[in-house]
Amino acid sequence: MSAATILLIIMWVFAAVFFVVLVKDVVAHKDELDKSKMGYNVIVSMIANFFDTLGIGSYAIATSAWKFNKAVDDDLIPGTLNVAFGIPICVEATIFIQRIDMDPLTLVLMIAASIVGSVIGARIISRLDIMKIRVVMGVALILVAAITLCKINEVGPFGILGTARGLTGGLLAVGVIANFILGILMTAGIGLYAPCMAIVLLLGMSADVAFPVMMGSCAYLCPACGITFIKEGKYNRASTIPMIISGAIGVLIAGFIVTSLPLTVLTYLVCVVMVICAVMFFHDAKKRG
Template identity: 75%
Template sequence: MSASTILLIFMWIFAIAFIIILFKDVKAHKQELDKAKLGFNSIISLIANFFDTLGIGSYAIATSAWKFNKSISDDLIPGTLNVAFAIPICVEATITMTRISVDPLTLVLMIGSAILGSILGAKIISRMDIMKIRVIMGIALLIVAAVTLCKINSIGPFGMVGTARGLSGAMLVIGVIGNFILGILMTAGIGLYAPCMALILLLGMSTDVAFPIMMGSCAFLCPACGITFIKEGKYQRGATIPMLIAGSIGVLIAGFIVTSLPLTLLTYLVCIVMVICAALFFHDAKKQKK
């Protein structure tokens, strides 16, 4: 049995445990569920996870949509991202990890370090006040926009073409530490995909190797940090389960029905929206401070 298969088995055991915890929490608070704009949030989840499967990322798309429409409170956005998108990302990981080969040790250690980082990050973010979260979300969107622009224009590490399917020695240590940091940042709304791909390319690995590593990392770390957000009650309970279902449908459509789209123009548009949304977060934080 391959390392990828073993990881997938553990991933889905963990995912089932996560779903049980989520359902118990939602049921325990069923009298206070906020179902406002439920349809909008579900559609956004489907769209965001659809494009996530194609490599654009889901966090920035969903964050921008929720911010513009005010459908989810700013302080609940980080938790909702990690809780509602946990299972769709597990579906993504199942698709990519069964299709692309990668060195088992590299895969296991980089995924493990991302999990540890996310658990630490979730504890920090879930206890922050709304003003700090708004500032962090604004910074996160600007970082993601910059990295995404570098990605689609092959700037910096994205212009490099590696061939390695794994790491060893000092390079493996750097990769593990780097993914640990990205695991922390993901809980604050900085999507792991583009930064993880940049890290992998900088270390000389093949571009396709990024997909099982980054999607596998997210598939483990989202439920891991999501449990923390659930226990703290820092997520949108009323919309999470419908978004989880809609997001999984979006992944399946992208993974098995749509194999490719002309995404460059759309990605530029998403970057513009991210910058505007970041400005809104900063504006609201400044207004609250006054």
């Protein structure tokens, strides 16, 4: 049995446990569910996870959509992102971990580091008040917009072409530490994909290696930190399970039907929307909740 297969088996066992915890929490609070924005959130999840599979990322798209329509309360956005998108990302990881050859040790260590980071991050983020959440989300969107612009213009590490399929020695340590930090930031709504790709390229690995690393990391860390958000009640209970279903459908459509799309213009548009939403978060933060 290959390392990739073992990783996927463990991942889905963990995802199953996560889903049971989620269902129990939703059922326990069934009389408190606000379903007014459920239809909108289901569509957002499908679209966001569709583009996530293509490498654009889902967090910024979903955050912007929720912010514009006020479909998810600001203080619930980080938790909703990690809880609702956890299983769709597992579907992504299943597709890409099997497709792309990578050094097993590098993959396992970087994924493990992101899990530890996410658990620590969730304990911090889930206890922040709404004003701090708004500030964190505003900063997150600005950072992701800047990194995404670097990505599509091949600025900095995005312009480096490597060939390595894994890391050793000091470079492996750097990769592990970096993914640990990204795991923490992931719980604040800062998507892991773009910065992870930058790290992979900067360390001299092939660009395609970024896909199993970033998708595998998120597939493990989202359920890991998601359980913390569930226990804290810091996520949108009413829409989460329907969003999981629609998000998984979006992933499958992108993964098996779509082969190529003209994404550059769309990515620029997403960056503009992210900046606008960041300004909105900072403006709302001044109201102190």
